[in-house]
Amino acid sequence: MGLLRTLVTLVLAGCAGVAAAQETVISDMEKPNWDFYGGVKLKKVPAEGVPGGTMIEADVLKKGSNFWDAAAVSQPIKAIGKGKIVTLGFFARAASDDGPVWLNANVGRIEAPYDTAIIARVKLDQEARFYCVEGVSKIDLANKAGKVTLHLAGEKQKIDLGPFLVTVRDEQDGPGQLPCAVRLGSW
Numbered sequence: 297m298g299l300l301r302t303l304v305t306l307v308l309a310g311c312a313g314v315a316a317a318q319e320t321v322i323s324d325m326e327k328p329n330w331d332f333y334g335g336v337k338l339k340k341v342p343a344e345g346v347p348g349g350t351m352i353e354a355d356v357l358k359k360g361s362n363f364w365d366a367a368a369v370s371q372p373i374k375a376i377g378k379g380k381i382v383t384l385g386f387f388a389r390a391a392s393d394d395g396p397v398w399l400n401a402n403v404g405r406i407e408a409p410y411d412t413a414i415i416a417r418v419k420l421d422q423e424a425r426f427y428c429v430e431g432v433s434k435i436d437l438a439n440k441a442g443k444v445t446l447h448l449a450g451e452k453q454k455i456d457l458g459p460f461l462v463t464v465r466d467e468q469d470g471p472g473q474l475p476c477a478v479r480l481g482s483w
Contacts, residue, residue, distance in 0.1 A: 318469035319383075321461055322374035323444065328459035334366025334449055341456055343424050346387045351424065351456040353391050360449030363400055367447050372406060372440035373462050376433050380464045382414045382482075383430040384444055385474045387458030390420040397421075397455060400447040401429045403462055404437075411435050413442065414482035420455060428474055431482025432467075 332338060335357040343351040356366050376382055382403055390397035397420045404412035413433035420427075444462060448455060463472065 319463045319465040319473055321463050322376065323460065323462040324371055324373075325461060327371060328461060330368035330370065330446075330457055330460075332366070332368050334360065336366045336448065341391070343387070343389075343456065343458060346424050346458040348459065351387065351389070351458040353454055353456050354448055355391075355454045356448050356452055358449075359452045363450035364445075364447045366449035367445050368457055369446075370444035370460065373403070373437075373442045373444065375439040376403070376413050376435075376437040376442060376464055378433055378436045380433050381430065381467060381469075381472070382433050383428055383463045383465075383472045383474055383476075384414060384460065385426055385428045385463070385476060386444075386446070386460035387424055387426055388418070388420055388446075389424040389456045390422050391454035391456045393422060394453070396451060397453045398450055399455060400450070401427070402445050402447075403429075403433075403442060404445065405435070406441055406443050413437060416480040416482055418478075418480060424456065424458065425477035426475055428472070428476035428479045429482060430472060430479060433464075 337355040402415035414431040
């Protein structure tokens with residue numbers, strides 16, 4: 297995943313001068329990998345333009361009773377302070393055109409009450425894009441108390457997922473510098 301680190305370093309260091317230096321990556325850029333749970337069949341698929349050149353196809357075998365019945369989850373992330381601007385960026389695409397393909401993307405607490413810093417519904421098309429969900433954190437998360445979750449079981453669907461990262465910044469630092477093809481606000 298050195299390509300992801302290079303991309304982030306170039307964006308954060310070069311695109312916006314001093315303001316970009318204030319945006320901090322709080323996820324693990326060396327292992328921007330997904331773990332999965334629920335009724336999901338997985339396979340690697342080629343993905344031109346995505347760091348590493350591949351994505352993981354998550355074939356959600358059936359619509360869940362709840363959209364969180366199947367999900368992709370990350371390793372724990374670093375601390376987030378309430379009031380910080382949080383951006384979750386991830387590569388994704390619809391792996392089929394059988395109907396609506398969507399997921400709920402959130403950064404939130406690992407343990408109950410499972411509250412979220414940011415969350416949004418993301419509708420996907422068949423082009424691999426870097427989607428970003430951004431908002432002001434509603435909660436404080438201690439170091440390693442938070443994670444990224446992409447809820448997948450809202451439909452029986454196939455979704456390709458690539459690397460991700462999470463950044464934080466203060467409002468006075470200006471706009472985020474990630475190369476978001478689609479930027480969605482948190483609910």
